[in-house]
Amino acid sequence: MAKLPCLLCNSVSWEREFEIQDIFDEQYLFGYCSSCQVFSLNPFPSTRQLKQAYDESYYGVGEKKFNPLVERVIDWFRAKNAANFSKGIPDNACVLDIGCGNGSFLNALSKKGNFELHGIEPKGKSGDRAEEYRQIELHRGYLEAGTYQPNKFDAIVLTHVFEHLPKPFETLQIIRKIARQNALLQIEIPNINSWQYKIFKSKWLHLDPPRHLNMFPPKVLIAHLEKEGWKLVDESYFSPQFSPFGVQQSILNMVCKKREVLYEHLKNNTDYISSYSGFPILLQKLFHWLSFPLFVATDLLASIVKKGGTVKLKFRKL
């Protein structure tokens, strides 16, 4: 199949890094644009492959996405994130969470101030969970040009969502229109420039094929947004919520035949796990809890030189 031109610079100088397989045994090619360094799956995954990747099991089959203990830990991180985010926005701010999932970030934010809270989430179990929160005005679907009026929002957040977007730069144009002057834009993505990617390559959890369509080196995304009238006000490469698990699952991916076994287990995806025999799940869980502090420490170290597993960027609209 013909190679697609780069979404950012339109160049056709795409270089293959490796072949990569998803949890459904589908194959993809992963590589980067040698002209601007944006990484992508090329060719673009088919509609069938994407539909399969966002099936019910993606959102977790139970009441919540993960098991109760993991949900508690994640909620704690979300509350911390919400507290930090609330400091950068005015009272009564109008906030939009694009790809708000089950709404727990907005729910956590609602406890930090008197905000008008909007969330976007396509159909699926995750958004169904968000509908439970009365304080969130939820749009089921995708962000399009007419979804919101111009200059509506004081703050817009995308947490591990930007890399899923098929047309990220069109989305950024819409974001710019619906954001007020001086609005805060927070984008958190996996860091393709991390030590984790350098070490684990195709086994890296955060490549998450085929859901992560494009992966942006932080410098490239910052330069693009600054050109489009945003000012970078903060960048953070330390994430105890996302990074230590990135290392742990990637190590397990190198040892095990199938990828993301522990992650799927934590989501109660029993179908996927039932066909798995190998490094026992119980040992994987022990490894997960016992080595967690170690990999928080290594991520802290990596973050000092901007090589942490994920990156959170904050911008202000000029």
Ligand SMILES: [Zn+2]
């Ligand atoms: Zn390019």
